[in-house]
Amino acid sequence: MENPDEQWVDESATPLFDNYSRIGGRARARHTLSLDTQVRAVGSVDRAAVTVEHAQILELLANRWLSVAEIAAHLHTTMNVIRVHLSDLLEERLVAIGAPSGRHGRPSREDLQKVINHLRAM
């Protein structure tokens, strides 16, 4: 954050992501969500019916796939906190997770070739 005072000025408009209040006690997420697992919001939801944290995640994931690590960074929290929230959202069918990469959770030779071609063409 550029200006440390900003968070106070803006607090009422954009509440800070509450890291811990709603995940009490549960240390582990129930779904296996690795750092690069892709997640996207699905369906429509009444914002008033979900927690502030869930609403923030759903807003971030509207119309796009993002990785668990990116969600954590955008919301200034840790991946473990995000994992717990995403597990809840998965249970409620408000988010979808992308299929794991390739056959054994690893990218295919074709995907790696595409990466090389992209880097060469830049």
Next chain:
Amino acid sequence: MKGQGVGPQSVKVIVAGGFGTGKTTLVGAVSEIPPLTTEEVLTQVSEGVDDTGGIESKTTTTVALDFGRRTIASDLVLYLFGTPGQDRFWFMWDELSRGATGAMILVDPRRLATSFPAIDYFEARGIPFVVAVNLFHGQRRNTLAEVREALQLEDSSVPLIECDARDAPSCRAALIALVEHAMARMPALPEAVG
């Protein structure tokens, strides 16, 4: 699994190396977004057993993790994950390395030894890696052959390349070398392997 969609596939590359070897700079040079950082809060049972009462003391530390992304295609994303500077956070490395295509290990030619733990780590786990010598001051004191000799790499086919972490084309070339090396190490017939 329920709630699964198609979603883009991801290719994950680790950027490792000793303290201040240019990891964050390299991630930033390749990423299409400014490097993101997430602070992971870690609770660890501190080392050393309290032999008087068996009461373990827990310590909490934060470790910054930076990463970047490059969208290769609508269905394919490349992620670069920089390892935490201090190599005592091994379990963080374990999580980062899971499913990784390979690692780029940055070395500062003036302080080669700071990258030894990273080399040991990926060598021991059989994760493909390349060693990129970050030319901090443009001029180098040692030839690549001397660096290779000093690094004592187990596998002589591990690519050793020079790069400038601030220079995007140079970082891309190093990444290409890594992905090519990882592909060369893939089994020819994936079906034949369990």
